[in-house]
Amino acid sequence: MGTAGARFMVARQVAASAGLFIEEGDTCISLDPGPGAVVAYAQRKVDLTTLDAIVISHRHLDHAGDVNVMVEAMTDGGFAHRGILFCPSDALDDDPVVLKYLRRFPREIIRLAAETTYSVNGVTFTTSCRHVHQVETYGFRFGERLGWITDSAYYEGIAEQHKAEVMLIHTILLHCRPDLPHLCIDDAERIIREAQPRLAILTHYGMTVWRANPQAIAADLTQRIGTEVRAAYDGMSIDV
Numbered sequence: 001m002g003t004a005g006a007r008f009m010v011a012r013q014v015a016a017s018a019g020l021f022i023e024e025g026d027t028c029i030s031l032d033p034g035p036g037a038v039v040a041y042a043q044r045k046v047d048l049t050t051l052d053a054i055v056i057s058h059r060h061l062d063h064a065g066d067v068n069v070m071v072e073a074m075t076d077g078g079f080a081h082r083g084i085l086f087c088p089s090d091a092l093d094d095d096p097v098v099l100k101y102l103r104r105f106p107r108e109i110i111r112l113a114a115e116t117t118y119s120v121n122g123v124t125f126t127t128s129c130r131h132v133h134q135v136e137t138y139g140f141r142f143g144e145r146l147g148w149i150t151d152s153a154y155y156e157g158i159a160e161q162h163k164a165e166v167m168l169i170h171t172i173l174l175h176c177r178p179d180l181p182h183l184c185i186d187d188a189e190r191i192i193r194e195a196q197p198r199l200a201i202l203t204h205y206g207m208t209v210w211r212a213n214p215q216a217i218a219a220d221l222t223q224r225i226g227t228e229v230r231a232a233y234d235g236m237s238i239d240v
């Protein structure tokens, strides 16, 4: 639904910041609906009342900006008591990003914990350990098929924890910066070499990655690693 990450990409909407959308049979899950997600879903004609769950990896604005309107939409304005919201505890507690008045709308709100498996209508996913990031953040693995590496600095085990046939990697930084808890392109390369997925997809670009041309970066990685690496674009759809 969108490939923008970090504040400048999001503020200028250089790319959409609407996160990911998963469909498996009748089950629909929205992941990290950032600012403008409700618009992106409407443009792609997704009926949000059919959502089964909304998953927030962490409380940063580019991941959770539209969580409230998405919860309202999923619950048909709060009239249909349905759907599940998954989020870290700090999205609900101090300085919450999920408004209190609509917390009774979903059927359930589940506080994510590290290395725990959850299920939504037969779709199962497992959280990673807590990521190295400014706020409580988790990555996800949907069985053996899909690994979703959300915002984090590189850490030992990040490749193993998200190892799957297809791996999505949030690459904010072109060059590594020890002062910023984000993955750079070198980190992505290391992860891909370690985990050896069938397909790796770069997404959630910061401005430096965007300016360096994600497609060119992906082509270069593919050539050097020998694993297929693709750069996501807004509206990209893949079969997993």
Ligand SMILES: [Zn+2]
Binding pocket: 058, 060, 133, 151
């Ligand atoms: Zn973040």
